[in-house]
Amino acid sequence: MCTIKFLVTPQATSIRPSHADLDVAVIGGGILGVSIALRVSTTTASVGLFEADADLAAGASKGNAGVATSYFAPPGTREASYVTTSSPRWEDICGRLAVAFRRCGALVVAFTGEEVEALRGDLELARRAGARAELVDGARARALEPLLSDRVVGALHLPDEGVIDSIGLVFATAELAALNGAKIHRDACVIGLEAQADGTTSVVTTRGVWRARFVVNAAGLGVGEVNRLAGGEPIHVTPRRGQYWVLDRAWEGRAMSTIVVPAVGPGPGTRGPQVVPTISGSILLGPTVDDVDDPGDTSTDEQRLSYAWEACSATIPDVVRGVRIKAFAANRVAIGDESAHLRRDALVPNLFLAANRAIGVSCSPAMAEEMLELLRGSGLDAPDRPDASDRLPGRALDDRDDVVCTCQGVTAGAIEESLGGEVAASSVAGVRKRTRAMTGRCQGADCFDEVCRRIAGHLECSLEDVLFAGVGTEIGMRRE
């Protein structure tokens, strides 16, 4: 049995050294991890999810463009198959999870005849990959998106592209998994994975030890470290940073309807930064692309964001009249040249990898399904449970309520709701991710303190002990 001495934390003193067995331990609380946990939770198998951060959606699942794509990779690739399988399901999935989704379409725009010719090749590939696609001329493209630049001479129109509340999707998916019996552990950093003689693995975390028959490594930027702990195949992960601008939804009264992407980006074979009309109404510009050494480096810089600004204002000139309300960055997971990775480890037979570089949301339903099939094929005897729930119970928010965040119209009741449930928020950032409070044009100037007060009230702690995000981020400092 495990003999790890825990770091003495308030949580560690109250947990027993060993926990009940799990059929499947999922490591990582991003979109892939929660999607896999949800899929397994609807079978007879027991599943536990372990997230190192204080909250779910801590990495690329927090910082992305919120796009559910219909075409990404050439036909015949795994990415293409994941995207094509997942794409038609979004209305159904989001309806059941009460997550906002809009199939808005996208225009991959060309500024020269040469670029248009190149798009013909993309058209062929997109169709063969199973996506609906058409080539349109500049006038037709502008009819689809009136804010498009006059300089655009042609575009690849992908009508099935969608925008999605990608952070909300993570929490709703985790909530449903938990309702189906999955145990979601946060602040549970995996610090050891020890193979046992009976073929199971001891999953040693900062929250305790679990015995698991199967381990799914969906740790995002941490997949290399998790595999190392388990003694699995070495995986070299490159953190690939994406930086974004968020523009206010009030934009001289004009609304944008379609995702717009330059056909030619900064590097060979790349697309440029997108202009995305998000489901919350704000406009998102990005991402930029650069590889960083440090996975924790999510800082933004002037040089790359200026490029994104220039490139986006070339496709949508009115961008320059938008009000920038936020810049942010997140790191996605680059492993070799492929985007999607889903496989059984060559060295550790009960270890499985799920990773995605750029389109985790767009692939997540299909990857979760395939992961379950892979686990079943590897000895997980877990038929679907007919009594498993496939939807979140309806939530009726009382409209007789105070508005706390005026910019985004978030009521006190919505904030209270985010502090409850199976995967409750416990910090300011947690409330922000679940409700979008503090994400509007004043960025919380007016409501930050009220959110803190409501967290303190809910957790029955003092105001200064309210956490902004994780450990060590109390809003009040200790007095000496």
Add this chain to the structure above:
Amino acid sequence: VSDVIVVGGGPAGLAVAAELAPTHSVIVVERSPELGGAWATDANVRILQSATVVRWDGDAAIVVGRNGTQRLPARRLVIATGVRPSTLAELGVLGTRPAGIVATPSALRLLESGVLLGRRVAVVGTGWSADAVVDCVVAQGSLAIEVGEDVDGWRPFVVAGRTRVESLGLVRGHRRREVRCDAIVLADDRQPRRNVDGAVSAGGHGVAFVPTPEANAPTAAVIEAARRVAHDIIDTLPRSDDDVRPILAEKGHAHP
């Protein structure tokens, strides 16, 4: 139908209401349970407190509050919600986004509740809010470091620190320097507060904005600006006698 809905029950909003009241029917909607500023009860003014105007449809305001969501038809909407500080993006500050960055008025209310935001607090901006923050920080025994282009020409441009704020980088021409700090309070109060969808940018139908005052403008100047907005409305919007009576009947707390 009311003639005018005024968003904000501070000095500016109440000045607009008082000016309009003799000739026009007015509803003042205030977010907080309290009104700010001198107030003389007038028969023609209805006041909704603890209520928030979330949207203007051009002919009606959508108001959310403890009494539910209401649609209040009106001919004009006056935005008198004052100013807020510039966000990091508006200041052009990039870098990391750690704990320890708070903006007024939230920061001021937390300080007034005794929360120690930091021991070395960089306060961005000048003016009433920034002064109040500095006073609170100093009273707590912490160091307040006033920064900002309007303070000494050094413009904040980058935040450093992963978990908590560690420093704020400043730039002036080609020179750069770093202020070590464990908290940053944004307090320049330069941006108009625009919270009502449909009435955010100029040009919304039937919308008038009380202009954003100059930094450090006295309240009297704000009230004067508000009165001018009211007079523009009086000049362009004929009064509607018919509508006054139902509103009086409905409100019940002020009688002619």
